[in-house]
Amino acid sequence: MSLFAKAAEDRLAELWQAAAMAPDFTWLRRPESGAVMLRGLAGGQGAPFNLGEMTVTRASVRLAGGQVGHGYVAGRSKRKAEIAALCDALMQDPAAAPAVEAAILGPLAREAEAAAAKRAAKAAATKVEFFTMQRGED
Amino acid sequence: MYVAVKGGERAIDNAHAWLAEERRGDPSVPELSLAQIAGQMRLAVNRVMAEGSLYDPELAALALKQARGDMVEAIFLIRAYRTTLPRFGEARPVETAAMACQRRISATFKDVPGGQVLGPTFDYTHRLLDFKLAAEGTPAPAPEAAPGPQHTPHVLGILDREGLIEGEPEGSETPPDLTREALDFPCDRALRLQALARGDEGFLLGLAYSTQRGYGRTHAFVGELRVGMVAVEFEIPELGFAIEIAEIELTECETVNQFAGSKSEPPQFTRGYGLVFGQSERKALSMALVDRALRWRELGEEDTGAPAQDEEFVVAHCDNIQATGFLEHIKLPHYVDFQAELELVRRMRREAAASAAAAASEAAE
Incomplete structure (x- = not known):
């Protein structure tokens, strides 16, 4: 669910379309957008405080086979929430799960990892390597 | 009338x-x-x-x-x-200690676990206009290096281990929310932090600067400033457990400030805290300095009457939407209000003229 939530909308839609899955489903909750209040901790570790909200869109579906799936995704894309809910439901169907895993989850996980590694590599290149210069004459 | x-x-x-x-603008421009x-x-x-x-x-x-x-x-x-969005709930507090930092610096310790990482910063640029940017062009890709261990613990933890800095008391699990409840003073630190996090950057910058210049001085060092990605965990009501629903960019600033102590407690450094959406370093720093200045009461410091120490002054005026709403509404028609003022000033002038005339005729007699 986290991978679906964190994926870019366009990429998720692209993978979903390429996977050519069109499961029969009924809406338990049609996609709706709202907000979630984010919190921080004073000093990064103390008392919680309200930091500000974030847009979130959610949807819930039931497949013809009875599997229920929920999508909670950042942003306001109803399409993304729908795909996330469908993928979540399909992951609970032993017959469909391997295909979702291979066609959607796998690529998303690899791409997320690559993006994080790229950021970390750029950050590492800006790490300061201190060296101490000797002062005066001895 | x-x-x-x-x-x-x-x-x-x-x-x-x-x-x-x-x-x-010009429709011939894309x-x-x-x-x-x-x-x-x-x-x-x-x-x-x-x-x-x-x-x-x-x-x-x-x-x-x-x-x-x-x-x-x-x-x-x-x-x-x-205001049009329904609230689905509250996320778990973000774990900034686990941030994937693209920038992380400390002005207090040269050697910190995880190192000093400059990231994409304006610091150390010459602040000279770059006329190359006036033309289009793609910059060369930024250099990369093998990342070391990704663990970047909070720098202030080093002082915390030695007991040299005050601990952070745990607070109420459900902090007050100024978007839901009317402001009431005095307010606690959690509410102040919320107000500061959404407060006007310019206003907070000015206040923070005022503390540096001596109006409620707290002598702040930047213990740590970090910018990076943090996971947002939200408990899904239908499932009863939390999942990561997003990754967001945050800037966090922790300041180390001068001491508090008492007869029973030996002197310790104190803390100021700033946490802001996105890469917003000036704001995070300002927030931390103002947060610290506002904590004078709980730390047993003197109220010097400085603006940055005045909780009501700061919290009630740092919101630029409230401020601009009240300020800019005076541009809107006030014809009736003003008509009343006009009547009043005319009457006062008539009365003043009448009493001046009476005084003059009295003096003449």
Whole structure:
């Protein structure tokens, strides 16, 4: 669910379309957008405080086979929430799960990892390597 | 006498049509896309998200476009929009210690576990206009290096282990929310931090600077400033457990300030804290300095009467939407109010003239 939530909308839609899955489903909750209040901790570790909200869109579906799936995704894309809910439901169907895993989850996980590694590599290149210069004459 | 005034509608409609034209600018120049604004004016987008108090880069870009680049107007649009959203719930507090840092510096310790990572920063640039940017061009890709261990613990933890810095008391699990409850003073630190996190950057910068110049001095060092990605964990009501629903960019600043102590407690450093949406370093630093200045009472410090120490002054005035709403409303027609003032000043002048005439005739007699 986290991978679906964190994926870019366009990429998720692209993978979903390429996977050519069109499961029969009924809406338990049609996609709706709202907000979630984010919190921080004073000093990064103390008392919680309200930091500000974030847009979130959610949807819930039931497949013809009875599997229920929920999508909670950042942003306001109803399409993304729908795909996330469908993928979540399909992951609970032993017959469909391997295909979702291979066609959607796998690529998303690899791409997320690559993006994080790229950021970390750029950050590492800006790490300061201190060296101490000797002062005066001895 | 009250006279109802109508007739502005056509003028207003036409003014807004002209506004739309002005917003677009010269039609022979390509129009800005939201992706361009979100990607290339990112720090502006960050500020709109932080002070609009809604994390959504696309919406913030739209607000900036609609507001013709006017920050406060864009923030106003976001604030208005967020009131239309149902609240699904509250996320778990973000774990900034686990942040994937793209920038992380400490001004107090040279050697910190995880190292000093400069990241994409304006620091150490010469602040000379780069005329190459006036032309189009793609920069060379940034150099990369093998990342070491990714663990970057909070720098202040080093002082904490030795007991050299005050601990952070745990607070109420459900912090107060100023978007739901009316402000009431005195307020606790959690509420102040919320107000500061969405407060106006310029106002907080000025206040923070005032503390450095001696108005409520706290002598702050930047123990740590970090910028990076943090996971948002939200408990899914249907499932009863939390999942990560997003990764967001945050800036966190922890200051180390001068001492507090008492007869029973040996002197310790004290803390100021700033946490802001996006890469917003000036704001995070300002927030930390003002947070620390506002803590004078709990730390047993003297109230010097400095503006940055005055909780009500700071919290009630740091919101630029409240401020601009009240300020700018005086541009709107006040014909009736003003008519009353006009009547009053005329009467006072008549009375003054009459009593002056009476005094003159008395003196003449």
